[in-house]
Amino acid sequence: MSALFELRDVRAAHGRITVLHGVGLRVAAGEVVALLGPNGAGKTTTLRVAAGVHPAESGRLLLGGRDVTGARPRDLARAGVCLIPEGRGVFPNLSVRDNLLMMTFTGRTRAEIEEVAFSRFPVLAKRASQTAGTLSGGEQQMLALARGLATDPAVLLLDELSMGLAPLVVGRLYEQVAEIARQGVAVLVVEQFASAVFGIADHAAVLVRGRIERRGRPDDGLRAELSALYLGSPT
């Protein structure tokens, strides 16, 4: 399958400390790729580079075969790359309605966006005038995910969707992610709660100290390797 979105040999640093040492990832349209790994491996930095929020020191970023390396976040957003950052990707002091209004940059009208978002997540319609920061954690993630639907993105980058949420809510949210992927969206998911994403991922990559150490199907072998990485290898 040809890649819709690709990171090719990306290196990135925080100040003088290099955190990504040549990361390569390919995500095809309709595919879900899980990026897994222990804390501090560079997963969030990878997504931030992919969305243009963090500059890459070298390497290339390709979207639909087009080189978009160095593009600004808003230009990538307009080109169809949607990042939902960790820790609730919503504007906490704006109402639900105003949060959705922020998605009109794609050309869709406010009414169209609200229709898509509210039909998928009816609870948001009930809270339309409520300030986003006062929603529950799950509702905030629903609002963030509603962007994934409402802006009709080509690529969806999800960072720690499960953070601070009950397993039941996480399961429902990932069902929605799988639904989004089925509509042809390329999805790259970063997740600590690996078992949550194993059910929907087509491929998985394991990032350790800024390098992809393992790629493959999300099967039991990979799960065992991950456990060893998180907890330390058995001697």
Add this chain to the structure above:
Amino acid sequence: MEQFLAFGIVGLSTAAIYAVISSGLVLTYVTTGVFNFAHGAAGMLAAFCYWQLTVGWGWPVPLALAVVLLVLAPGFGLLVERVLLRPVQHLGEAERMVMMVALLSGLIAGARWIWDPNVARPLPTFFADRTPFRAGPVTITWHQAITMVVAVAVAAGLWALLNRTRTGAEMRATVDDRALAGLTGADPLRANRVAWVLGTQLAAVGGILIAPSVALDAQQLSLLIVSAYTAAIFGRLRSLPLTFLGAVVVGCMESYLTGYLPQNAYLPGLRLAAPALLLFAALLLFPHRRLRGRDRRLAPVPLPSMRGALVFAASVVVAGVAMATVLQGKDLITLGPLLPLGMVALSYVPLAGYAGQISLCQLSMAGIGAVVWAHLGADGQPWALLVAVLVAALAGAVIALPALRLSGVYLALGTAAFTVVLDRWIFTLPSFDVLGVRISLFEQGSLEVSGPSLFGLRLDGERGLMVFSAVCLALVSLGVAALRRGRFGRRLIALRDSEAAYATLGGNLLVARVAVFALAAGIAGLGGALYGMQLRTITADQFGLVAGLPIFLIAVIGGLGRVGNGLFAGTAYIGPNILLGLASWTQNLVAILPALAGMGLGQSPDGIVVRLRREWEPVARDRLVLPALLAAVALAWALRIADAVNGWVLLVGLAAVASALRAWAAARRNAPAEPEVPVEWWGVRRPWRAEDGEVLARGIARG
């Protein structure tokens, strides 16, 4: 009844202007996260420009209005955004606030430079030639009517912008999460620019509307903003309807106080101070959220070694003795306040540097110390100096009690309000009795201040007072260094880093805050007493809010956590005054320098004292260069005492020699250049150093 209604109309008209100005303040805050202390000053500048175009150059009113509101005000807003705020966007709330305080101070100084404050500049009202119309029992002028219509139009327009347009949502979203706003296709820079343009235009509209009813004076117009601050706090810095309600309360209160306040010697100042009192009350009574866009970038507070502190203290005394022996005549008087005001600046170190409490009332505390010393120490009794310190400390403790509810910008506003109340009312009161104790302040004029008597020696001359000030500054600097090293210092830093953590670890917030406010006020009080001794005659104006802003600015750019900041701030603030004798225009240049320095904060956010220390450390540690420098200083001093060189030659010569020696020391230190080792190999290819941890932590924090 008719009179009551007439005052009501005047109040509503004033309220309309406050509403326009304060809505601009709220707009800027909601959409950029910056509390614009210079908002009133921007309005003041617009009023002066409008006066210049219409009255000064005779331009038609519509053309002048168009130029000011559509060209100058937006241009100024864009300039502020680009030059002042963008460089400090990544820094903390305190740094952004300092920029705004610097702008306020700079605009006042700049306006006084351009428009001579001694010339009266009356500005006619709009449609002054038209007959006022009657609405029922009251008469309304066209200017009043226009003002009210403008306020309603502004209210409606702003509400629609913020709540009904994507631009408004973008502006608010940018404050919430700048990075996320970029991810939603918004342009945070554009949102900020729009906010600054609109905010400045609203300030300009307010300034032009209010200028005809007050004197066109830079300071007075800039400080009218206190009333707008009050209205904005009514709206909790986010609600436009409540801000308008606040403006009505403030405007009507001022109007009715003018009409109905009893006439006696004690109350005229109350009318002037009423908005500040109301601001203080509003800050305390209205619940407000933690500041939006708040970040936790906190500058590290270094731990001074006692050896270093002793060397520094000795240097301060030597500097004082050197100045006292070298300076003569006018220069001795000009530089006299250097060390006392350095002491006032030093009071910011424990308060703002260690404990993170931003206060704009330290010069007022100095004023209290000066007044107490002037009254009790007329015969030079040393105990009176102790009483001056204690009374100032008590005043500091009194501020700390309500300030417990405030932090950040709110605390700065609260302390500014306190200062305005002192300036406009308390310091202007005649003597009064409290519980049988006679309280005298500035006696509605000036006070004579004399020097202290120590060990039978009366220090009344400038030289003696300079050495005495140096000894006091050295001792207090030592005390502040010891404080940092001790348990209380660690507690203050814990309080600054996280109040919640401090409280959950068993710390008492109230006690710590009261103690640090009292301590800082005591230090400022001592500085004020010394300042008074140097000046010989003091007035309330010398301890006002505007007079205190440059000291605050220089203390911040010096580096709030540094013990050496007292000497630096005094030197940087008073030192340039030696230029005053060169030409008349240097007075304006000297007045605007602190503001310009404050605006340069983005270049050196950790403080200039840090940079100076880094640059001069090689000299202090070089066994060859340091003695050479000391010898050069001693030689220069001896030449000056012998009258072989004049003051300018001494100053320029010493500066040149010191620079050359610094370059020499740096060259000697850098001689064997160390090869660059990549960060991953620190501790492997070269030994791990003590400062490496901090370098790594900063790198990660920046990411």
